[in-house]
């Protein structure tokens with residue numbers, strides 16, 4: 001399993017833990033999963049951008065805590081630091097257009113400031129490829145989960161935001177030569193929405209109901225509402241994550 005480092009692990013309204021986003025580096029290449037409103041600043045604080053020249057970005061959906069500083073990252077790479085940014089996106093037209101529109105309004109241009117592809121083949125030594133699946137999260141934003149296939153014959157899932165754990169569990173099993181080793185899932189404290197039909201995230205009650213205790217170490221929770229949410233997830237037996245510090249990041 002490759003080592004993902006988190007710039008942040010918080011939900012949209014929890015700036016204390018920063019926006020949930022993670023990265024993996026290999027030589028001069030970086031894979032970044034989501035680029036929320038504070039992610040560009042966090043990447044600078046962690047001195048990650050200085051060490052890479054090719055940046056591959058997966059975007060789960062266009063809520064600002066997942067894409068809010070991608071325009072700035074691309075502009076910085078294109079106009080200031082001469083780095084190459086490639087978005088790894090599903091071919092779904094509506095989903096792609098929502099991302100392109102967001103970036104267009106941020107002043108960066110497809111095929112000029114950034115490129116797009118729908119695979120990760122022949123890019124990282126440790127990653128064989130990626131596939132995508134639809135995730136239920138918000139009625140007017142297309143949301144995607146990613147399945148990463150590793151050359152170690154392992155696969156892991158990164159769901160982004162989701163309100164339907166069953167959709168994710170459908171992918172949490174071995175396929176062919178790929179052994180399922182981990183799923184990264186959002187995790188929130190149960191709450192009553194003032195809109196009865198609005199439940200954007202996985203609640204701890206759903207996770208504990210549908211994921212048996214003996215499998216919970218295969219699930220890493222993230223996107224926490226608060227510290228209590230992370231503590232509870234740990235008490236229930238799920239993996240938890242912390243955002244990395246500059247010191248940790250420079251130890252690679």
Ligand SMILES: [Zn+2]
Pocket residue numbers: 061063066137161
């Ligand atoms: Zn969202």
